Amino acid sequence: MKKLLPILLLPILGFSYELNFNKNFSKVVNPDLLTTNITISVEKKDENKVNIEIEKFNDFIKKANDIVLKNGSFTLSPKYKYHDNKQEFAGYIGNLRYLAESKNAKDLNSFMDKLISIKDNIKSDDVNLNISNVSWNTSDDLQNKSFDDLRLEAINWIDSYSKSLSNTITKQCEVSKINIFETNTGNVVYARTEMAYSSMQKSIADVTPISSEQNITINPNFILECK
Template sequence: MKFLALLILPIYLFSFEVNFNKKFSKSLTEDTLTTYFSVVVEGDSEKEINKTLKRFNKKIKDYDKIEKDSGTLTVRPQYRTSNNAPKITGYRGELRYKVSSDQATYINEFISEMIELKEERSTNIVISNLRWTVKDSTFDIANDILRLEAINWGTRYAKNLSRDLGLKCVVKNISIHNSTYRPMARMAYSNTEMVDAKIAVPESNKEDISIDPSFVMECK
């Protein structure tokens, strides 16, 4: 009996691991036009600059056809050095928002209304980083779908490996790392370039997202 036990023991101890990576990808349609919109005012009076920015801010908040977030309003003094001492020469104020919409016409309409509100040459409107992108919520859902696809695929692969090897193979570990790079096309406009109050809208494309999980299978 002792000799039989010694023969059987190595069979039960025999096991091995299979380690590999597999890429899972999905293509999404860019559905949201996004830009950073800024109103920049320079002048001698901090009070007047703040008054101008508040007027624009009210107009922006009242325009309800687009999404607006990351709003900031700042007014800072500008200096020059005289006799080794800083001297205030004026003030610079900036109102900045990230705006987005699934309709390019609403972005253009919004910019048109902002330009119409502009009264002084000291006020500048800047449109920067205009690009089509995929909504964050859509992007997150697509990533969740890819993760589920990877888990289901790993379970099926373990079953097929068990059948082909005549062993019991299970998924020991799955490590999922996002490998998606989201490019940010940078296009900038100032109000001097927008004579007709319209901007050149870039073409919507596809955005590819992917995950590259590492699988560890144990067979015994």
């Protein structure tokens, strides 16, 4: 979609003019990257037991080659409970978090299924696995390529427009400046609802979400001088 905004025409010399205006250039893309947040929480009286359970997941996660894992973090915090208005030490809470990314739904499903299997094999209510909504997003590579295409389109358009305008008003119009503003808008479709998984829910993980189109837009500001 291309929308031409009102043109501001300013005299700069006797019979010269400066034209300052904006125009939208948009491109529709299909998001190419599936993402989800993984959180493993362990509550135990003993700190070492928390670390042992966390490592069962972390050992597998570190060896995962078919997906990209980002923003990994681990926190260990003391837990307290209150009894008769007194604070009592109740143990430790460990939280392991990752952002998982993949362009292949099958690889991401396989990764999640294996995490679920680890959780089920532990057989403990002290260990919880949470996998957030799986959603489609636009990768940096696709987004940058789309912006490059739109910038080239904008440059070609203003070059053609300045020549056409020159012929129409019988003046020499030249581009003096281009400022480009970029935006990425669109709906993100979620693959499934956030939940804590168990063996009864494995089939829910095996889904291929439908991606929705997203608009990538630039809004260049053009300044032309016509003499």
